[in-house]
Amino acid sequence: MxxxxxxxxxxGPFLIEKDLVAPxxxxxxxxxxALALAFLTAxxxxxxxxxxxxxAYRTIFVETLLSSGGFAExxxxxxxxxxxxxxxVLAFRAQFWNIGAEGQLLLGAVAAAGVALFAPLPAxxxxxxxFLAGFVAGGLWAVLPALLKLRLGVNDVLxxxxxxxxxxxxxxxxxxxxxxxRTAFGFAYSDRxxxxxxxxxxxxxxxxxxxxxxxxxxxxxxxxxxTHTTWGYPVRVTGDNPEAARYAHMPVFRVVFAxxxxxxxxxxxxxxxxxxxxxxxxxxxxxISLGYGYTAIIVAWLARGNPLGAMLTALFMGLIFASxxxxxxxxxxxxxxxDVFNGLxxxxxxxxxxxxxxxxxxxxxxxxx
Amino acid sequence: xxxxxxxxxxVLLVAAGFAQGDKLKACWIYVGPVGDYGWSxxxxxxxxxxxxxxxxxxxQYVESVPEAQAEAYIDRLVKQGCEVVFATSFxxxxxxxxxxxxxxxxxxxxxxxxxxxxxxATYMADFYQLYYLNGLMAGALTKSGKVGYVAAFPIPELKRxxxxxxxxxxxVNPDAEVLVRWIYEWYNPAxxxxxxxxxxxxxxxxxxxxxxxxxxxxxxxxxxLPSFSHYSPMKRFAPELVxxxxxxxxxxxxxxxxxxxxxxxxxxxxxxxxxxxxxLSQGAVELGGEYGEPVNPRFVSALKARKVxxxxxxxxxxxxxxxxxxxxxxxxxxxxxxxxGPIKDRRGKMRVPAGLRLTKHxxxxxxxxxxxxxxxxxxxxx
Numbered sequence: 028m029x030x031x032x033x034x035x036x037x038x039g040p041f042l043i044e045k046d047l048v049a050p051x052x053x054x055x056x057x058x059x060x061a062l063a064l065a066f067l068t069a070x071x072x073x074x075x076x077x078x079x080x081x082x083a084y085r086t087i088f089v090e091t092l093l094s095s096g097g098f099a100e101x102x103x104x105x106x107x108x109x110x111x112x113x114x115x116v117l118a119f120r121a122q123f124w125n126i127g128a129e130g131q132l133l134l135g136a137v138a139a140a141g142v143a144l145f146a147p148l149p150a151x152x153x154x155x156x157x158f159l160a161g162f163v164a165g166g167l168w169a170v171l172p173a174l175l176k177l178r179l180g181v182n183d184v185l186x187x188x189x190x191x192x193x194x195x196x197x198x199x200x201x202x203x204x205x206x207x208x209r210t211a212f213g214f215a216y217s218d219r220x221x222x223x224x225x226x227x228x229x230x231x232x233x234x235x236x237x238x239x240x241x242x243x244x245x246x247x248x249x250x251x252x253x254t255h256t257t258w259g260y261p262v263r264v265t266g267d268n269p270e271a272a273r274y275a276h277m278p279v280f281r282v283v284f285a286x287x288x289x290x291x292x293x294x295x296x297x298x299x300x301x302x303x304x305x306x307x308x309x310x311x312x313x314x315i316s317l318g319y320g321y322t323a324i325i326v327a328w329l330a331r332g333n334p335l336g337a338m339l340t341a342l343f344m345g346l347i348f349a350s351x352x353x354x355x356x357x358x359x360x361x362x363x364x365x366d367v368f369n370g371l372x373x374x375x376x377x378x379x380x381x382x383x384x385x386x387x388x389x390x391x392x393x394x395x396x
Numbered sequence: 397x398x399x400x401x402x403x404x405x406x407v408l409l410v411a412a413g414f415a416q417g418d419k420l421k422a423c424w425i426y427v428g429p430v431g432d433y434g435w436s437x438x439x440x441x442x443x444x445x446x447x448x449x450x451x452x453x454x455x456q457y458v459e460s461v462p463e464a465q466a467e468a469y470i471d472r473l474v475k476q477g478c479e480v481v482f483a484t485s486f487x488x489x490x491x492x493x494x495x496x497x498x499x500x501x502x503x504x505x506x507x508x509x510x511x512x513x514x515x516x517a518t519y520m521a522d523f524y525q526l527y528y529l530n531g532l533m534a535g536a537l538t539k540s541g542k543v544g545y546v547a548a549f550p551i552p553e554l555k556r557x558x559x560x561x562x563x564x565x566x567x568v569n570p571d572a573e574v575l576v577r578w579i580y581e582w583y584n585p586a587x588x589x590x591x592x593x594x595x596x597x598x599x600x601x602x603x604x605x606x607x608x609x610x611x612x613x614x615x616x617x618x619x620x621l622p623s624f625s626h627y628s629p630m631k632r633f634a635p636e637l638v639x640x641x642x643x644x645x646x647x648x649x650x651x652x653x654x655x656x657x658x659x660x661x662x663x664x665x666x667x668x669x670x671x672x673x674x675x676l677s678q679g680a681v682e683l684g685g686e687y688g689e690p691v692n693p694r695f696v697s698a699l700k701a702r703k704v705x706x707x708x709x710x711x712x713x714x715x716x717x718x719x720x721x722x723x724x725x726x727x728x729x730x731x732x733x734x735x736x737g738p739i740k741d742r743r744g745k746m747r748v749p750a751g752l753r754l755t756k757h758x759x760x761x762x763x764x765x766x767x768x769x770x771x772x773x774x775x776x777x778x
Contacts, residue, residue, distance in 0.1 A: 100468055199580065301464070315464075352469065356476065357476070361429075361431075362459050363429075
């Protein structure tokens with residue numbers, strides 16, 4: 028096999044070639060095929076459980092995409108996924124392997140709760156201060172492993188991942204200890220945030236729209252910075268080839284530092300949105316986030332380094348989450364079926380990844396060859 | 397409570413007579429999966445029993461509902477025609493109240509909560525009386541004078557249970573200690589195993605716990621040590637060594653509540669003061685590691701052999717004491733209570749003055765530790 032992109036294998040009149048630059052149309056076709064396979068396999072699972080697959084899909088389709096409430100639930104889950112996902116797109120572009128969005132999100136939630144509960148601020152400044160504090164806290168939580176990587180060469184996958192657990196225990200300690208609410212009857216919750224520290228919702232839904240706007244603006248800004256500014260260039264070069272970046276006197280240290288800060292900061296904003304838009308208090312870590320920080324890795328990865336693509340993939344994953352509600356309530360399936368459904372989709376999407384880099388060409392064998 | 401029972405019967409009769417053919421749809425929201433051996437499983441058993449008992453009842457449930465999603469789930473359930481919604485976790489409290497404002501014609505009941513509304517009632521079946529009785533037996537069975545307790549979270553519910561347990565232990569064995577280990581999880585067999593082994597190393601030889609698996613029973617049984625079952629009938633995991641335990645009958649609450657809704661006694665306008673705090677006398681909880689068996693027969697002779705001097709009953713065996721006090725608490729709420737003053741906490745401060753008992757509110761917010769409890773006690777009052 029040659030790696031350069033020549034012909035590899037012939038099946039009948041088709042020639043299969045390696046092609047490392049996947050055009051968007053191929054990405055769409057392969058992804059659609061993977062989704063179709065996942066839906067077919069899930070249909071088998073539905074059928075084995077005793078639910079008519081056609082009815083199941085019609086119910087899921089109608090109640091998540093066509094019902095306003097169902098769609099809004101998908102959007103609500105997409106908000107933290109988009110914020111954290113955009114941050115991860117930035118990090119991955121610079122080859123800062125941030126697996127710690129979950130912990131950075133929790134730190135954002137902690138900082139927001141601290142401001143909401145204890146800062147003597149005028150009501151109008153409360154929410155902006157919470158978002159700022161959340162960004163800084165999440166950002167610093169990512170800067171720590173970035174510094175370890177830059178200065179001591181410590182593996183960033185491990186440090187970012189481990190800091191997730193530290194963040195979980197920090198939250199647990201706060202709600203069991205110093206921040207435990209006087210109105211919580213001894214249960215592990217903080218007090219409720221004051222009304223001015225709560226985000227407004229789109230009427231009739233549970234979508235906290237300020238965070239949604241922030242997420243969309245963040246995606247646009249990240250896209251603009253990466254593609255249209257002199258800032259984006261060193262990020263991309265640092266990611267593709269750090270040695271070359273150093274040789275070209277690019278500020279590798281500052282680039283990775285800034286990317287880590289932005290990446291963790293975006294995840295922190297997601298945490299602010301969850302506590303100020305959904306819960307209204309600090310509570311157990313796994314209730315705050317539902318694993319958004321981990322799912323955001325998939326969002327970023329499916330977006331293939333494009334912050335605008337993350338808008339689509341975050342909405343997609345959000346809708347998948349929402350379809351789980353429909354399966355549990357309308358179809359009366361056990362809650363694990365949601366995981367099976369989501370798992371199948373990811374399995375097929377990820378296994379189809381290799382196919383993106385091959386192209387099939389019509390090239391019949393001519394006589395004399 | 398006899399009067400209460402009559403009322404239920406009456407309501408059932410009225411309901412049967414008048415409203416035949418009309419169905420009532422009740423829906424349950426669980427915080428965990430129904431397939432475990434803990435909290436959500438027990439509520440689901442209650443739902444199934446209620447559906448069997450009430451021919452006009454139609455039910456639906458959703459399992460593993462995160463707290464953030466509760467309100468949206470309730471919206472969906474109401475859309476599907478649920479007229480009564482049971483939310484079975486403390487964390488659903490604010491969501492339930494918000495949903496109740498949005499759906500004023502739907503009746504809600506929230507387990508373990510304390511906020512009510514015209515269409516939101518609260519309910520709880522509590523174990524503290526059983527813990528005291530288990531404590532009596534544990535105090536009689538320990539040879540080392542050290543009883544081990546593996547505990548989930550340091551919240552008032554557990555503090556109340558462990559204190560009642562320790563009061564029982566000390567009533568029989570005035571020098572015994574209850575060694576407590578917190579694992580900070582409702583479900584974590586690995587942590588429960590580790591905690592049990594640490595307690596064994598410290599010398600504990602009888603075990604009780606609050607965790608949703610039979611791990612503590614199994615680890616203790618490997619060393620041949622007796623233990624007390626928790627929440628579900630766990631005797632089967634060590635039939636020779638499970639002495640007794642706590643069992644719940646949520647269906648008693650559900651059947652009573654739903655029958656009254658069906659008969660029109662409870663409406664979406666009059667639940668502001670409806671709060672079920674059900675104990676032994678209402679049959680909502682049961683002593684034992686197996687239904688219908690308060691004390692494992694294998695331990696009866698050992699418990700009969702141990703005599704104590706009781707201020708009321710005089711010289712009495714621990715077995716007889718358990719039977720007498722169980723009968724008292726099952727019959728009339730007022731006859732006996734574990735938290736009967738005078739009771740000092742472990743720091744020597746008077747908590748229940750002589751002649752008094754704790755109110756429901758004091759029980760629900762209890763933070764102090766009874767004498768004999770050893771180990772960390774977060775938020776212990778000075």
